[in-house]
Amino acid sequence: MSLSLNLPNAAGSTEEYRLVGTPVGRPSAPPKFNRIAYAAAHVVSDPRKEVDPWGRPAIDWDATIAFRRHLWGLGFKIAEAMDTSQRGMGLNWAGAQELIRRSLDESRSITGADLACGAGTDHLTATDARSIDDVIKAYETQIEFVEKNGGRAIMMASRALARVASSADDYAKVYGRILSQAKDKVVLHWLGDMFDPNLAGYWGSPQFGPALECVLRIINENKEKVEGIKISLLDNAKEVELRNGLPEGILCFTGDDFNYAELIEGDGNRYSHALLGIFDAVAPSASMALASLAVGDAATFRSVIEPTVPLSRKIFEAPTQYYKAGVVFLAWLNGHQNHFSLPAGMQSARGINHYADIFRLADKANVLDKPELAVTRMKHLVGVFGID
Template sequence: MTLKIKLPDASGAITDYALTGTPIEAPPAPPAFNRIAYAAAHVVSDPLRDAQPWSAPAIDWDATMAFRHHLWSLGFKIAEAMDTAQRGMGVDWTAARELIRRSLAESRSVAGADLACGAGTDQLSPQIARTLQDVIDAYETQIGFVEAEGGRAVMMASRALTRVARSADDYRTVYNHILGQTREKVVLHWLGDMFDPQLAGYWGSHSFEEALETVLAIISDNRGKIEGIKISLLDNAKEIELRKRLPEGVLCFTGDDFNYAELIEGDGQRYSHALLGIFDAVAPSASKALSLLAKGEVEGFRAVIEPTVPLSRKIFEAPTQYYKAGVVFLAWLNGHQSHFTMPAGMQSARGIVHYADIFRLADQANVLDRPELAVNRMKGLLQVYGI
C-alpha cells in the first residue's frame, strides 16, 4: 500500500504526496571504507528538563550516545562536539566538555570505534578577547582537555581570533604555538562564513587565494603535527585547489555538503576524505555508498550517494548555519529521538515549507528509514502549523 501525506509547497498550496523511497538496509557489521569518513554528530535535547532552552539547554545523554552507536555501527568515525552539535549555537564549552568526555568513554566500549573532538575557543567571548594570548590560552584549555581525556582534536576556527587578529601573521603565531605543543596529530578546520558569519576574513584575508597561502604556510610549519584539514567553503573548485597543494601525508577532508559525492570519488588522481554534517542525516546511504566505493563499484557508489545531494543542498541552503535543524528533523523522522526540539530552540530557525521539502527529498533519496513512522510524525508536525 502506497503511503501518502498532504504537504505544503512554496506557493502556499497543500497537495498530496505519495512516497516512493526504499529504505537502505543496515549492514550486519560495520563495513570497510577506502576513504576516512567522519560523521559530525548532533546532540539530542531533553525537553522534559529544558527549562531554559536558550541559555542553558538540557541534553538527553542516553539518546545522544545511542546515536553515536548508530553511526559507529555503520562504519563511521565521529567528529564530536563540532558545529553540527551546535557549538556556539546552543551548546557551550561546558556542555561540549561533558559531551566529549562521555563520547570518548563510550567509544572505548565499542570495538573499532573512533572519534576526533572539536576544540576551539568558545569559552572566550569574542567581545572579551583582547590579545592573541587570550586566544592561545583558550585553545590550550580545550585541546588540553581533549588530550587529557585520551582524545584527538579538530582545531576549530575561532571567532575570538577573527576579532583580535590583525594580519595573516597573527594566525600563524597562534596556530604555530598551539600545534607546537599538541601530543597527537590535529585536524585543522577551515569553516566558511556561510556556516558562521562571525568567521568572515578568517586566516587574515577575505581573498581565498591569500587565505590559502596562509593555510599552506601553517601546514608547512607544522607538517608532523597535522593529520589533515577539513575545508567547508561549499565550493568544489577551491577544495580541489587546496587538495592538490597539500604536502604528501596531509589529508584533505571535504566539508562540502553541496559537492561531497564528486569530491569523495575524486578525479582519478586525487580524492577527498570526509568530515561531513550531512552524514549524520543520511548515514545508512552514505555507509552503503562508501562500502561500494571501497569494492571498486563506482557506479554503485554514484547510484546510492548522488540522490542524497539534492537533499543535502536543501538542508544546507542559506542561511547555511541553520542546517542543524534539518539534520535533527531527519533524526526525529527516523526514530533516533522521540521529539523534534533542539538546544536554543533551533528547530524554529526553518519554516514548515522547508521541512516539507526535506521530507520529499529524503523520501526520493531513500533516506526515510521507517516511512510509516516518518509519515505519522510529519502529520503531527503539520498539525502544529495548522495544516
C-alpha cells in the first residue's frame, strides 16, 4: 500500500501527495572514492535543556557525534565546525571548540575516520576588529586550538577580515602570515555573500576577476602550505575558472550546492573534489554515487546523484544562509534526531511550504530513508501549522 499525506501548496490550499521514492541501501563497509569527499556536518540541538536558545543554545552531543559516525560509515571525511554547524549563526567559538574536541576524540576510535576542522575568527566580532593584526591574532588562536588537539584546519572566511581589509594586499598579508605558521597543509575557504552577506567583497573586490586574481596570488605564494580551496559561489563557470587556474597539486573542492554533480564528475580533464553541506542531507545517495564513479560507472553516478540536485537547490534557495534548516529537517525525517529544532531556533527561518517542497523533492530523489517515519513526522509538522 502506498504512503500518502496532505501537504500545503503555494496556492494556499492542500493536496494529497503519494510517495514514489525507494530508499537507498547502505554499504556493508565504508566505500572507497576517487574523489576526496567532505560532508559538512550539522549539530543537533537539545530542546529539553534550552534556557537561552539564541544566546547559549544547548547541544545534544550524543546525537551530534552519532551523526558523524553515520557519515564516516558511508565513506565521507567530515568538514567539522563549518557554517553547516551554524558557526556564527547559533554555534559560537566555545561551542565549536567542544565540537572539535569531541569529534577528533571520536575519530581516533574509528578506523579510517578523518576530518578537518573549521578555524576562523568568529570569537572576534566584526565590529570589535580594529586592524589586520586583530584578525591575524584571532586566526592564530583558532588554528592553534585545532592543531593542539591533533586536527587539520580549514581556514574559514572571516567577517572581521572582510570588514577591516582595504585591499587585496591586506588579504595576502593575513593569509600569508597564517599559512607560514601552519603545522600542516590548510584548506582555504571561499564563501560567497549569498551564504553570508557579511562576506561581500571578500579577497578585496566585489568583482570575481580581481577576487580570483587575489586568491590565486595567495595560493601561488604559499603552495607548500595549501592543500586546496573550497569555493561556494553557486556558479559553476566561476568554479571551473578557479579550478583551471590552480597550480599543480592544489585541489579544488566544490562547495557549489547547485551544480555539484557535474563539477564532481568533471569535463574529462579536470574535476572538483567535494566539501558540501548537502552531503549531510543526502549522504547515502552521495556515497553510492561516488562509489560508482570510483569504479568507472558514470551512468550510475549520474542516475543516483542528479535527482538530488533539485532537492539541494530548494534547500539552498535564497536567503541561502538559512539552508541549515532544510539539512536538519531531513535529518529529523530520516530518524537521526528525535525533534525538529536547531540552535538559535533556526527552523523558523523557513516556512511550511518550503518544508513541504523539500519533502516532495526528497521523496523523488530517494532521500527519505525511512518513508513511514518521514510521513508520520511530516504529518505532525503540518498539523502544528493547522493542516489536517
